[in-house]
Amino acid sequence: MSPRSKPESVQVIKQRRDTALRVLTEAVPYIRFLGIEFERRGDELTGILPFKQGLIGNPLLPALHGGATAAFLEVTAVMTLNWFHLWDDLEAGKINLETLTPASLPRLPKTVDFTVDYLRTGLPRDAYARARITRAGRRYASVQVEAWQDNRERLYAQAMGHFVMPAPRETEGE
């Protein structure tokens, strides 16, 4: 029996994953512009859209702009899909996070179509979203996203999108 390699320390794993998530998030100007953040539990991501006045659509109600909600859902879908797509390479250390710049990032999935259902008025407070990849094929992927505010069971929006996956990455030594 070959000796099993010692598991990595928890700090090493956490630091690698959190760094990867930070690099992927901070590289996209539009994510920064809206102020979207991501929280990670293992491989699960939760998008957070902290409330700010610039997200308001109807100032009389006031309510979040439908476009801000659509963008939040799409950002969460793309980030979750990309995170899943890169996970194995990140875990295997095949992506060098130290040398990664916004210009040298792995190619992103491309949105083909995106359909948003507006279930309730978006209130002027923080919103949360989680995406579920319903099919991840080699070329195409389908993703569902749910968004809520105060109550996880009371969704204020949901969406379904289709994406074209980037061509497989060429990694060193392969």
Next chain:
Amino acid sequence: MVDIVAMAKQFIHALPHSVMLGMEPREMGAGEASISMPYKEELIGDPVTGVIHGGAVSALMDTCCGAAVMCHPDNRGGTATIDLRIDYMRAATPGQTIVARATCYHFTRSVAFVRAVATDDDTGNPVATATGAFTVEAKK
């Protein structure tokens, strides 16, 4: 009709999120609206190519469709999006202004049906299309 158009233009300038994205109303007519969104770096979704994020195009489409509903002669007040589907045909060319044109093609007592097209400088080759349903306020 003129009042509704003036109101719709004024309304877009009063939407904080539309102002944040730099949207400018162009033409408004009966059930028709056109809004432009100049290119700016904050809207980039792909740092490698500089292409605008789909979410920004969605926000433009949503605003433009809503404006078309508000400009419909039968409309009595505000409107809200029920659902909106965006099809992304191609990446918008970095540096170019995106213009959305929406038509409210059917209007019932409860729902307004809208479609929209977004183009950059290559106007014959759409960047994205949208179809949506919007709420109609009940008559008092």
